[in-house]
Amino acid sequence: MSQKQLFELNNVNKSFTKGKEEITIFNGLNMSIKEGEFLAIMGPSGSGKTTLLNLLGGVDRPTAGDILFRGSPINNLSEGQLSKWRAEHIGFIFQFYNLMPMLNAARNVELPLLLKKLSRSQRRNSVDTALKLVGLEARAGHQPSELSGGQQQRVAIARAIVSDPTFLLCDEPTGDLDRATAVEILEILQLLNREFGKTIVMVTHDPAAAEYASRCLHLDKGEFIEKDLAA
Amino acid sequence: MGSLISQIQAVVAMNLRSLPQRIWMSLATLFAVAIVVAVLLAFLSMANGFQQTVKNTGSESLAVILRAGSQAELNSVITRDQVNLLSEAPGIVRGDKGPKVSAELYVTVDGIKRSSQTEVNLPLRGISESGISLREGFTIIEGRMFEPGKNEIVVGSSVLREFSGFELGNSLRFGKTTWTVVGVFEAGASVFASELWTDVRTLQSQFNRGSSAQVIRVALQQPGDIGAITEYIDKEPRLNMDVKTEAEYYQEQAKAMSDMIFFLGWPLAIAMALGALAGALNTMYNSVAQRAVEIATLRAIGFRGVSAFLGTLVESLVLAFIGGLLGTLAAFLLFDGISASTLGGSFTQIVFSFELSSDAFVQGITLAMIIGLVGGFFPALKASRVPVMVAFSVDP
Numbered sequence: 016m017s018q019k020q021l022f023e024l025n026n027v028n029k030s031f032t033k034g035k036e037e038i039t040i041f042n043g044l045n046m047s048i049k050e051g052e053f054l055a056i057m058g059p060s061g062s063g064k065t066t067l068l069n070l071l072g073g074v075d076r077p078t079a080g081d082i083l084f085r086g087s088p089i090n091n092l093s094e095g096q097l098s099k100w101r102a103e104h105i106g107f108i109f110q111f112y113n114l115m116p117m118l119n120a121a122r123n124v125e126l127p128l129l130l131k132k133l134s135r136s137q138r139r140n141s142v143d144t145a146l147k148l149v150g151l152e153a154r155a156g157h158q159p160s161e162l163s164g165g166q167q168q169r170v171a172i173a174r175a176i177v178s179d180p181t182f183l184l185c186d187e188p189t190g191d192l193d194r195a196t197a198v199e200i201l202e203i204l205q206l207l208n209r210e211f212g213k214t215i216v217m218v219t220h221d222p223a224a225a226e227y228a229s230r231c232l233h234l235d236k237g238e239f240i241e242k243d244l245a246a
Numbered sequence: 247m248g249s250l251i252s253q254i255q256a257v258v259a260m261n262l263r264s265l266p267q268r269i270w271m272s273l274a275t276l277f278a279v280a281i282v283v284a285v286l287l288a289f290l291s292m293a294n295g296f297q298q299t300v301k302n303t304g305s306e307s308l309a310v311i312l313r314a315g316s317q318a319e320l321n322s323v324i325t326r327d328q329v330n331l332l333s334e335a336p337g338i339v340r341g342d343k344g345p346k347v348s349a350e351l352y353v354t355v356d357g358i359k360r361s362s363q364t365e366v367n368l369p370l371r372g373i374s375e376s377g378i379s380l381r382e383g384f385t386i387i388e389g390r391m392f393e394p395g396k397n398e399i400v401v402g403s404s405v406l407r408e409f410s411g412f413e414l415g416n417s418l419r420f421g422k423t424t425w426t427v428v429g430v431f432e433a434g435a436s437v438f439a440s441e442l443w444t445d446v447r448t449l450q451s452q453f454n455r456g457s458s459a460q461v462i463r464v465a466l467q468q469p470g471d472i473g474a475i476t477e478y479i480d481k482e483p484r485l486n487m488d489v490k491t492e493a494e495y496y497q498e499q500a501k502a503m504s505d506m507i508f509f510l511g512w513p514l515a516i517a518m519a520l521g522a523l524a525g526a527l528n529t530m531y532n533s534v535a536q537r538a539v540e541i542a543t544l545r546a547i548g549f550r551g552v553s554a555f556l557g558t559l560v561e562s563l564v565l566a567f568i569g570g571l572l573g574t575l576a577a578f579l580l581f582d583g584i585s586a587s588t589l590g591g592s593f594t595q596i597v598f599s600f601e602l603s604s605d606a607f608v609q610g611i612t613l614a615m616i617i618g619l620v621g622g623f624f625p626a627l628k629a630s631r632v633p634v635m636v637a638f639s640v641d642p
Contacts, residue, residue, distance in 0.1 A: 065638055074546060074634040095550060102548025113543040113637055117263040129252040130548045174547075186638050 020086070021182060021214050022048040022071060027080035029066055040066045041237045044080070050181075053208040053215045055228035062234040064218045065186065071216060072105055072184045073097040102130040106175030106213075110187035112167040114159040120146065120170045121155040127178040145173035149203055165196035172203055182214035183207065189224050201227040253549050257557030260540070261533070262564060268533055275529040276569040278522035279617050283573025283610040285518055288581045289511020290606035293504040295599050303436035304493030306469040308380055311462040311479075314486045318499065319352040319461045324487070326457040331485055332464075337474030339465035348377030349459035351449050355420040355442065357409040368405060370420065370442045372449030372459075380463050383434025389414045390429050394445040397452065400429035402439035412442070423452045437496070463492065519617055522569075526621025530562050534629045541629055542637035551630035558629040562622025563615060570614025577610070578602055 027044040030037050040063045048054055048071075058064050069075035070082060073089050081088050084104070092100060106127075107113075114123045121142050128138045146152045149169040159167050168188060175183055185204065189197035205227050207213045217228060225231045233240040265272055311332065316322035329349040339346045351372035359366050378384055378391075392398035401412045411418060416427045425444070433439045450457060466472065472489045479485045490498075534541070541554045582602040 069635055069638065072546065074638075098545065098548050098550050101546065107543075107546050107637070109543070109637060113539060115260055115540055115543075116267075117260055126256065126544070126549075127547050129256050 019050045020047050021050045021052070021084065022046075023081075023083040023086075024070070025081045025083070027070065027077045027082065029063075029070065029075075030078050039237070041077075044237065044239075046232070046239060048182075048214065048216065050214055051208070051212050052230060053205065053228045054217070055225035055231040056216065056218045056234055057220065057222070057225050057231060058234035063237045064234055067234065068184055068186055068216065068218050072107065073101050102127065102178070104181040106178070106180040106183045108168070108171055108175050108183060108185040108188045110190040112159070112164075112171045112191075114167055114170055114174075116159050119156050119158050120151060120162065120173075123159070123170055124173045124177050126174060131178060141177050142173075145177040146170075148176070149173045163196075164192050165199055168192060168196075168200050169203065172200070172207075176207060176211075176213070180213075182216065185215060185217040185219075187219055188217060189219065189221060194223075197221070197224065250550065250552070253553040254556050257544065257549065257553040258560045261537070261557045261561040264537065264540075265561070265565075268529065268536060271529040271532055272565055275522070275525045275565050275621070276572065278525040279566050279569025279614050280573035280576060282515055282518045282522045282617065283570045283614050284576040284580070286511060286515035286613055287574060287577035287602060287606050287610045288600070289507055289514065290609060291577065291581050291600040291602040293507040293511065294603045294606060295601040296507065297500050297504045298601050299437060299599070303438065304491070304496035305382065306491050306493050307466055308492040309464050309466055309472050309475060309489050310492050310495040311464065311475075311487050311489050312460075314488050316488070319350075320354065322460045324349065324459045324462060326459075328485055328487070329459060329462060331482060332462055332475075332479075332487070335464075335475045335478040337467050337471065337478075339467055343376070346376060346380065346465035348374060348380055348463040349446065350374075350377055350461050350463065351446055351453070351455055351458075352460045353449065353453050353455075355418075357405070358411060360408060360410050366409070368409065368442060369440070370399070370444060370449065371438075372446035373443050374446050377446070377463060378443075380465060381433060381436075381438060383432070383436070384438070385432050386429045387432050388430035389427070392428055392444055395448060396445070397423055397425045397448060398428045399425050399442045399444045400431050401427055402441050402443075403430055403432045404439040405442060406430055408440075421453070466491070515613060519613060522617050523621050526562060526566065526617055527625065529565070530558060530622050530625035531628065533561060534558060534625045534632070537629075538632050538636050541632045542634050545632065545634045546637045554632065555626045555630035558626035559619070559622040562625070563618040566614045566618025566621065567611070569617075570611045573614065574602075574607055574610050 024044055024046045027041050028039070029041040030039040032038075056064050056067060066075065070077060073092070076090050082090050084100075089097070089100060115126070124142045124145050125138055128141055133141070142155070143152065146155055149172050151166060151169050151173065154162060154166060159170070162170065183204070188204070189200050192200060201224055204215055204217070208215050208229075215228070217224070219225055311324075312319065312322040313324060329347070333345045333347045353370050353372075354367040355370045357366050357368040358364070386400065387403065389400070392400055399418070406412050412427055414427055414430060418425045418427065431439075431443070446459070449455070464475070470491055472491060476489050479487050479489060544554065545551065581600045584600050
């Protein structure tokens with residue numbers, strides 16, 4: 016597994032203004048993520064987990080400091096450049112799946128491919144491969160409302176990996192699922208990390224979910240407490 | 247560019263496919279637009295129908311001569327001597343029986359409108375055989391022609407349809423005299439079908455007009471050329487008259503009324519359009535709020551803001567377009583071809599049919615699309631600015 020740095024956060028500050036009050040989330044946060052890692056981020060509500068995920072995903076910008084992706088800062092990119100960067104490098108997996116309710120599973124999975132110059136048959140092949148990987152090839156024509164929560168999350172995973180992104184950002188991917196289904200999802204994520212080399216950053220409240228990661232960072236009041244789970 | 251088009255297509259398709267989720271609000275907007283368009287088209291078809299009827303009346307081959315300064319036949323007076331003098335003017339067609347000149351008398355009589363049972367003024371025209379020969383498309387469709395010297399009238403087909411009491415054989419009392427309806431005529435979709443006709447000399451006698459007339463119609467040697475007659479009148483001090491082609495005369499008569507209908511219709515439609523616009527804005531803002539997570543998810547995946555903008559705008563335009571089509575269909579079914587009457591230039595009733603023209607159709611759809619465009623623009627702007635963070639940790 017490559018040990019190159021994928022992300023580096025240098026002295027990142029992040030604060031919000033709420034009314035007249037300024038709320039500081041991060042004050043000089045430093046961290047790095049290596050390529051091929053499966054990183055779990057845990058912490059109580061309000062600790063900054065989702066904010067960190069937003070910063071790594073180019074969805075939010077730091078108030079100060081740098082976020083380097085493969086050595087290049089992403090916090091200076093324009094909105095359009097960030098959209099392009101996200102399309103190229105990130106697969107998002109959300110707690111509530113965020114599937115388009117009017118599209119069937121295959122159409123949902125196809126969405127990221129519409130951002131690339133691919134023919135219809137190329138798109139169809141990629142969709143079939145992704146659905147097969149998550150074990151849902153037989154459900155390609157089903158609407159999200161016809162699928163269980165676990166199946167919907169598997170479709171969401173297929174959507175996240177279909178365009179072969181550099182890394183996956185998972186926001187409480189098992190938060191809405193029962194234990195058995197959660198295990199299925201975590202095993203798929205582990206497979207993607209171990210067999211396909213995908214770097215995964217997963218925010219979770221669940222210690223059992225965090226055990227699937229190779230490294231776990233505990234975030235509390237905007238600061239990290241690191242625990243190594245690789246052993 | 248190709249990828250942007252794919253994004254836009256995908257978002258537009260998703261928005262349209264999600265319409266059933268907002269079915270009632272979408273239907274409300276759709277119907278609001280339809281009503282606005284239907285009302286506008288009702289006015290436009292009314293103006294168009296009125297204009298067409300009056301336009302059908304005027305011929306370039308005839309000239310209408312009134313006393314100078316008279317706006318209409320009703321307030322003109324022409325003496326017998328003037329008629330005789332004018333018959334000598336150049337530029338008038340001359341046949342075996344002399345110049346083709348018709349001196350006509352035009353008075354108003356009472357009628358009752360069938361639809362409202364209200365009393366209205368109807369034109370009773372005194373006309374001679376030569377006058378009838380100048381009217382193209384004149385046909386007796388029921389009964390017979392009036393006989394000179396008798397209190398007999400023939401009624402236009404539109405009069406029979408819109409006003410009560412003019413059935414064949416009926417006796418009518420105008421002032422102190424009684425008249426009998428002996429025939430019904432058609433006059434080729436012109437205003438003459440809204441008139442009653444009788445012998446000019448009988449009318450002059452019964453209405454104490456001596457030998458005077460109110461209008462002279464002449465057949466022109468060259469269609470549209472009134473130069474020779476105008477020059478003749480200018481040189482003859484006893485003839486203080488205005489000359490127009492019949493087409494020009496009726497166009498002027500129609501203009502004021504059709505302008506009024508037109509300028510009443512548009513402001514009313516615009517006032518209603520503002521209401522529909524509020525509905526469209528509400529629907530589209532609701533649509534954006536309902537799809538905020540979907541929009542943010544697409545943005546997170548890498549879709550650009552412009553695709554969310556256009557997707558929302560197209561949804562609004564599609565709703566407005568369907569509303570516009572429905573409004574047009576409703577206007578066509580409810581108004582096209584219906585008969586109505588209104589006050590013409592001589593304070594008498596003109597019967598006409600509503601006519602939905604292709605121009606009116608285009609104007610109706612244009613108004614619908616403007617509602618859709620403005621009603622969709624600001625919500626679309628909002629859609630393009632939905633923060634991507636909305637996609638995270640939101641319970642749908």
